[in-house]
Amino acid sequence: MIRAIDSGLIRDAVKDLFIKANTSLRQDILSGLKLARKNETREKARYVLDIIIKNAAIAKKKMMPICQDTGMAVVYLKIGQSLIVKGDLKKAVNKGVALAYKEGYFRNSIVNDPLIRKNTNTNLPSIIYTDIVPGNKINIKVVAKGFGCENVSKTRMFRPTVPISSIEQFILDAVRDAGSRPCPPVYIGIGIGGTLDKAVSLSKEAIFRPLGKTNKDKHIARLEKSILRKVNDLRIGPIGVAGNITALGVSILTYPTHIAGLPVAINISCHATRTAEATI
Amino acid sequence: MRKISLPLTRDVIKTLRQGEQVLLSGSLLTARDAAHKRLADTLKSGKKIPVSLKGETIYYTGPTPKKIGEVIGSCGPTTSSRMDPFTPLLLKHGLMGMIGKGERSEEVNRAIRKHGAVYFITIGGAGAYLSEKVKSAEVIAYKDLGPEAIYRLEVEDFPAIVSIL
Structure with missing residues (x-):
């Protein structure tokens, strides 16, 4: 069945995903770190893992970036072929990224040209990969890659x-x-x-x-x-x-x-x- | 864990051991890629740089913007080896300490020893935790570089591990 959604929904989802990714460590990664702490035998390595685990808790509580390198924004879209997006899809994704980096107080790490290297001050552009899949939904995956x-x-x-x-x-x-x-x-x-x-x-x-x-x-x-x-x-x-x-x-x-x-x-x-x- | 005051002195550096865990308190500068390039270009052209490096410690970081009521945003270390091409020159101009993450080149290892300086590592990816160790932060040069500007930081009990001396 054909389904239509407003591109604003995608903008808001992208924004929320980047804020979540940058401030709240993935549960599986956090569990992996805690397991590593348990299995680590060297005192110095345990000290470091303790700080890394504490860091995740502080970041989550303060909504502060886990790491100051809040990354280049990479977005993977799996778009159902029966979905109609009203508005400009790519603009919506980029707007979502820009809003996340502004409202989340994330670092703008993107330069306009790889050789001239002037900061774009928006963390844009992002990198967007699209794939067409069956169905009428859209799956959005984001990575903030340091x-x-x-x-x-x-x-x-x-x-x-x-x-x-x-x-x-x-x-x-x-x-x-x-x-x-x-x-x-x-x-x-x-x-x-x-x-x-x-x-x-x-x-x-x-x-x-x-x-x-x-x-x-x-x-x-x-x-x-x-x-x-x-x-x-x-x-x-x-x-x-x-x-x-x-x-x-x-x-x-x-x-x-x-x-x-x-x-x-x-x-x-x-x-x-x-x-x-x-x-x- | 031993507490070390910043700025460093040669006498203090002499007492440090490779691999020793320390807590640093006092004043330091921040600088990363773009600031290093500009400092080195300025020094090479014989001009004066906007900040004296004598006895200073540079922390390789580019913090996130601070929220209202915060001293600084997330501020963990960036990869030190990208500063390697510029480090021997800065050491020649009085730089005494560096804080970052990761290994350094053979040339930088030699330069650090030659000048009686020290390179510490701190915990990469722990920017939120480390931000709580920063008591004041102020941009003092190269403001146009945004997150790559040179800041003056006052830190208290900032965790570091002696890596090269």
Whole structure:
């Protein structure tokens, strides 16, 4: 059945989602941090995790950003093909982002041109990905992506015949090279397959999956588990002070790919992974 | 945990141990990417910079805007290695301490030792918690850089870990 909604509803939803993402730590991430605190044996790592957990409580209580890097706004829209949006959809999304950053007292971190680098003072533009799906609803997912962890993310086009161990090594090298810069304990998103851009896109979408859930394909779930164990064996620890927990989780998304290729991307997300989701 | 007063002195730095957890109290400056580039460009051109670095500690942060009644917004550390190309020059001009997150380059490690300076890390992603350790904040230079302006902060019991000295 065809359904029509006003674009203002989408504007308001986007605004609320960014305010929530930036001030209220995801429950699964908070639980993951508390579990890490419980399992951590080193005194210094426990001290750091205690502060990180306290930080989440202060941010929530004061409606203050969890982290001063309130990120670049990335928005994923899954639009039902039977939904009509009255008004300008992209303008509504951007308006929602601008309102969230103004009313939430978030940092404007976007520059108008990557080389001239003048702040736009609105945190705009956002990055919007759209997908058309069956139905008459719209699903909105947002991520406020900080660049401490974005800067250490990587992609590589593998030969299709390489052993899986080569992919694992690539991920481990990326996490080791990143060291303490992406604010561990991190949540690791990995995209495998598609094209260069598809793999990167999947690696970012992967961090929406709640911690503790695994990929539905058994061989991929096994790979997630194996990578998580090896990453934690690196013993980088919370903010790099050495410890048992370097990553809270690994989430892999896959996509069919070309006979000649095997794209792999890793998108590292900090312990303040800020995402939120709603369906209208 | 040992309490350390800012500004730092060489005598105090000599007593610090790598990996030691400390609480910092006193006065420091903030500066990140754009401010570093401008400070370095100005120094290289032989002109005077708007703030003396002698004995100062720089905290790598770009805070969120403060709400009414707050001293400062969320203000955790940013990745220090992006300041690496500028750090040896600032150390030459008297900078004594730095606070940030993450590893530094080999060149910066050497420069820190050469000048008897110190690099602390603090807790990345804990900007709300750290904001409560800031007792006053005032923009003192490069106001046009917005969140990248240079602030003078007064901090109390600001948690840090000695990383390089």
